[in-house]
Amino acid sequence: MASNGFLRVEDLVLHFRTGVGTVQAVDGVSFSLERGRTLVIIGESGSGKSSLAKAILRLLPRNVQAYRGRVILDGQDLMTLGEEQFRREVRWRKMALVPQAAQNSLNPVLRIDEQVCEPLLAHQRAPSREAAMEKVREAFRLVGLPVDFLSRYPFELSGGMRQRTAIAMALVSDPSLVVLDEPTSALDVLTQANLMNVFKRIKREFGTTFILITHDIATASDLADDVAVMYAGQIVELARADRFYREPLHPYSKKLMSSVPTLKQEKELEFIPGRPPSLINPPKGCRFADRCPARFDRCSVDPPPAAVDGRQVKCWLYH
């Protein structure tokens, strides 16, 4: 993995204060991503993956207990920027987010064209309304939506179309990095496949860098150049997609891969017994230890990442 990435995240930490304790949602995450590549962050619920997206885009709630680390985009450490500067220069300009269930986040009382041009007007990315509208039409063409839908309201569109609208909204300001949080999870197979084709086309035409966050390993393979597996607030494996899919190394990654039903190959399906640990007071040693079939006595200490075969695996088995 190149250490001079387009995006470099170093020791990113995001903890939330709650009534029952501190949720250590993102607990020292580091990775690097080259321009034009897609990093897929695979994790199940409770792994902290959505919090990671928010941490990168600095979309923080009020109850933040700790937020530190480095997020270096194109050579600039975003964590050193003030709120106003971040909002003006970075969010919806250099980086954009398509949040989870984005199709439900559209404003029901505004026409589609009003909503999609909002990021441009709010962040002064277009000299005039007419110029903004032209960019909106372009974004619609990119995602494969007919431009006559611009004058409609969200309720007139199907779930798949609304999701494409949300994606158009993220793309309209030409960001160089787009974070997609479960972009297709509530959608049907054919709509999912369609959207993946849209992302592939955007990758090819514009060289956009994507971070795709999902629990769906199979759909992730449609876009993945690099894969990071997240468990209990930490990245346990980081590898190039072709190596990861052919042979995952971390015990959790292996179990995850074998729990995915496949149409085309015969396999024995497995599941992972137990539950992920709470992010409040996570275990002191390796966080996967109590569910791990390969657990041994060293695992009572949290392993640092080991470099194996050009990838990183956070597991004592590889030290």
Place this chain on the structure above:
Amino acid sequence: MTDDVLLSVEDLHTWFELRRFGLFRVGHVRAVDGVDFVLHRGEAVAVVGESGCGKSTLARTILGLYTPTRGRIVFDGTPLNTKDERAMRAYRAQVGYVQQDPFGALPPFMDVRRILDEPLVINGIKDRATREARIRQALEDVRLTPVEDFLGKFPHQLSGGQQQRLVIARAIILQPKLIVADEPVSMLDASVRVEILQLLRRLQSAYNISILYITHDLSTVRFFSERIFVMYGAKIVEQARTRDLLDNPQHPYTRALLNAIPDPDPDNAHRFREVPPGEPPSLLNPPAGCRFHPRCPAVIPGLCDVQAPPDVELQQAHQVACWLHAEHVRQESA
């Protein structure tokens, strides 16, 4: 052969009337529009289709929650009469329901024991000791053990997977002959899905329960059903044994569906997936003729857009509704 048929659905139609301002009849949403199939004892069948194809309405009509507009449902030899309250209650005691949202299916103010007790009490099992024993058995069956640990818990204290197990326990506690499972695992994490589906499989085999498994996720059906029905636009377009459908799909829609499902393969990132253009049809104003024709790569103009195709029986219990296989029928009647 008819002896082991548990459920027979005959020319089933479920239509919903659409009225504007509560007064003017605008039309009907034809959610189930001519469905025929049989389900055998102890058999698991998957009904697969995208959202809006009518599969959930089909499930709810079979559960007795909707009255069919036309056609009938025959369960264990007796046709269902939705007007007969007593008969419907007796019927519902024999059909368990597992739905998509486990948390939404469970009353938050009742603990596990009460949740499982309720169906027994409603169905007239007066003896407390019997009820207690059946509650324990149900919890053991779904592996929510040790039983003592779970009896006093409330739904919010359980994980998603445990909640769904509880829903399944409730569904089997009256020893039903049929379980209707509508997207039972789509809201659960990937690694938990297999657990739940294997549980249903085990129960099917242990108690000879038939399962009607409704889903849009074709990748799981290979492991958990004997036959698959593919639904599109409120109709079943193909029916076959699981192996046959997956190895040898005949309907263009089925082929498109199978093609769209990714296996975890890194080469996927380097090629585009072929997907039929357009959207699923409106059930209020479905297209004329075959409902898939506007998106079909093999459409025969003048035929597919005019006349709905008949069901053609191919070999080995494989049925498809497509003019590509029925040209001989048309020519014979011409």
